[in-house]
């Protein structure tokens with residue numbers, strides 16, 4: 001067995017607690033409780049191991065990472081270890097003083113997620129009244145410290161009409177980069193797919209807007225994540241399973257991607273039991289779909305097999321029930337037609353109500369997998385900050 005290259009980036013999900021309730025949240029349906037979270041010491045050890053492994057970037061995320069009172073300590077440790085530190089935040093809990101403290105601690109970059117540009121709809125999508133205004137203020141504090149800013153815009157059927165305004169907002173807030181990412185349908189987003197999938201007409205309009213924005217705003221870096229349900233080829237999800245990236249959950253499980261636990265039948269090692277190097281290099285879950293040996297046809301003999309790595313394992317599992325299938329986003333997959341049919345069916349009707357991301361809305365099977373909450377402060381809806 002040859003050893004894998006070091007990962008490039010690590011996503012540290014410091015907590016699943018979050019005051020927002022976005023219906024497309026990438027956290028699992030089985031949200032982890034505050035009582036089980038890794039403590040500061042465990043995260044500090046993890047940061048050292050991440051740097052020793054050769055990774056370059058650490059993304060502090062959640063849930064809402066600013067819920068953790070030790071965030072500045074972790075940011076400082078990452079900076080000291082030579083990691084490029086990026087904060088991915090909803091920003092609604094930030095204060096000007098905290099932004100300054102994070103910058104002081106050595107943070108390199110901030111990504112703020114927006115739910116829309118229109119405050120009423122943004123707050124409705126995020127399930128948090130007054131959130132949009134707080135985000136605008138936080139974005140200005142970030143820029144005032146001199147930190148580079150990215151706006152994360154998750155787009156879907158219920159906010160794509162404001163795509164041109166999203167670029168205007170990025171310019172107004174002096175952002176360096178904007179990420180326009182169509183919802184990826186696993187976990188909560190899969191539960192809310194009929195409410196979120198854009199129509200084909202919306203998609204076509206949005207492509208024209210994005211192309212025009214590239215010309216209108218040459219100084220703004222634009223990243224675009226396409227909607228798989230209308231794609232002809234899949235994306236190289238995670239840059240290939242177990243090749244460039246891993247994710248640490250709040251309780252310390254180490255995953256090849258943030259949605260990997262949606263794939264049943266895989267088990268994931270914890271950094272409480274093994275070193276990150278051992279997990280990265282040898283754990284079964286990472287080996288399972290790494291490289292090309294696991295591939296079925298048509299991927300096995302396809303010239304793109306080392307370009308897109310067969311697409312997304314989580315999507316293959318969500319649509320076909322088998323993570324070892326070609327991603328159905330690929331038109332060469334025998335299951336490709338299913339995605340177009342689902343999209344046509346679900347967008348023909350008015351969107352249903354959102355099923356918001358909160359403990360109480362998890363399916364019964366997911367709730368049963370949880371230990372009882374230690375108290376209200378452990379609830380994702382009620383951050384203990």
Ligand code: SF4
Nearest residue numbers: 299302304305310330
């Ligand atoms: Fe990618 Fe597999 Fe489709 Fe080829 S057949 S384009 S490797 S997903």
Ligand code: FES
Nearest residue numbers: 237257312313314
């Ligand atoms: Fe898990 Fe694509 S989201 S491999």
